Amino acid sequence: MSxxxxxxxxxxxxxxxxxxxxxxxxxxxxxxxxxHIHVIMDVEKHRKxxxxxxxxxxxxxxxASETSDDLVNSVDVAxxxxxxxxxxxxxxxxxxxxxxxxxxx
Numbered sequence: 001m002s003x004x005x006x007x008x009x010x011x012x013x014x015x016x017x018x019x020x021x022x023x024x025x026x027x028x029x030x031x032x033x034x035x036h037i038h039v040i041m042d043v044e045k046h047r048k049x050x051x052x053x054x055x056x057x058x059x060x061x062x063x064a065s066e067t068s069d070d071l072v073n074s075v076d077v078a079x080x081x082x083x084x085x086x087x088x089x090x091x092x093x094x095x096x097x098x099x100x101x102x103x104x105x
Contacts, residue, residue, distance in 0.1 A: 001028055001035060008042040016041060016071050020050075023079045031086050033057045041071060050074035052082045062086055 003024045005017050020039045028034050036055040041048070048071040054062040064081035066074045 002037075003028075004036070004038045006038070006040045008040065010041065010043050013041075013071070016075070019072060020075055023075060027054070027079065027083060027086075030083065031056065031090070033060070034086075039075070041075070043071070048074050050078040052078045054082055054086065056086070060086075060089060062089070 024037045033056045038053040040051040049067045051065040062082050062085045064078045066077040068074045
């Protein structure tokens with residue numbers, strides 16, 4: 001389970017990187033099948049962008065991005081979107097059918 005954080009067009013922002021690492025750790029706790037998380041933070045003039053790419057087992061790949069005026073807000077919204085996608089995929093995989101006790105002949 002690896003976490004990769006990339007900061008583009010920014011001087012090193014340790015508080016933003018630390019915040020993103022906290023969010024990654026939380027996401028890995030909620031979804032143990034996650035293998036790799038790549039967080040890309042970018043700044044263009046006044047826009048702050050955050051993009052999250054999550055790789056999980058069974059060839060699951062989830063991408064989420066957000067653009068706003070605040071980098072922390074962008075990271076929050078992008079992680080919420082990625083988490084929502086992972087929850088939806090997990091619900092699809094789970095079997096919700098009722099098991100019958102009677103043997104079929």
